[in-house]
Amino acid sequence: MSARPASGLAACLAVCLVLALSVAAQAQTAGPSPAPDHMPVPGMTVPDMAARAARRFPQPVRVGDLAGRLLLQPEEAQPVLGRVTGLVRRGDAVAVVVRLDGALGLGWLGLQRIDWSGFGPRLVAVPVEAVALLGEHVALMGLTSEGLRALPSVAPDSAAAIPPDATIRVGIVRPFH
């Protein structure tokens, strides 16, 4: 009789441990950011971002070459914030569509279609002025990681996709190590 409650308690503790570790892992990327010169300033407007981006020597890049790139946080460990899925045009503005992992960070399991009441991956639209090219990656320069996660979700077909063969200009940035 006493073995069943004990095993139930152990299972409960194991689940709590896994959840705690998951939250801790997320906290490494979602916590408060240090603020060297290149770090995004909270509350930057799109014109602020555009002015800063113009000083990063924008270079031509094929839109199709941006899809699939990792979006990195501009700090020494370069944590991964999400993955670029494509670019869209909203009026005169260009936005980079980024897939953010869910709170459990299980996107790598290929469970993108599962939305566990807000825990699953979602798409957000980041102004192109807020990002810079970091080699084969993209760095988030105009928004903090907290600002990125605060962006509203967008539907995949909510704006006109820019074709992969189109070329846009994006600023560049050096590695953060």
Place this chain on the structure above:
Amino acid sequence: MRSPFRPLTVPDPGILDDHRPLLRRIERRGFLRGGLSLGALTMLTGCDVSDSGAVGRALRAVSDLNDGVQAALFDPNKLAPEYPASMVLKPPRFNAYYDVEEVKPVDGDAWRLELAGLITDKRPWTRGQIAELPEREIIIRHVCVEGWDYIGQWSGVPLRTFLERVGADLTARYVAFKTADDYPSSIDMASALHPQTLLATKYASESLPDPYGYPLRLRTAVKLGFKNPKWITAIEVTNSYPGGYWESRGFNWFSGL
């Protein structure tokens, strides 16, 4: 104020006397263990222990030995791997010892390449004169000492061709570079004469963009990335060790691949 963590009843002090031999053994063991750990830590963090002292000189001697071994192993006829154009990263990765926002573009029309040292014809070169020299393209892997890499497509005159054209002493030991961004650098003559060492003027068949070293930079397949100075303004052929920006900060000089 009484600490909330202080127990209401404290142990009898006599318990320490009863176990004093055991405590002494534990302290001795901990001291030995701590000493060993400190010694190991000193070895592991040797770079910063005393750079200007004996440790720094010892590390510098080992680095110089590494340079000699790398030079002895270097095969001037062995080519580095080349890659298909489909693998080329466009645009290439930017790197410097400062942020990209601090890049100061060079005026290509006013730019001149100065020559010095063991060179017969020291007349300065213009961008147009360099463009008339034979051009070679290489698609090679750029390997950074920081741990990242990418495939890049570079074109320009082979440094060997240029050195031959200006009558450089090809038996000299070093080729040194000065740059517009105050990033002095130097390589050994054998690497300078390697067929995959270029004075690059193009990336992906287009003129070098400003932040990547326009109008002239070094690109060699046989050295780490930091040995490829951008915005070159002067070349010197010499037998005196010229050093370099990162080398004077402790980086290995030869830094071959």
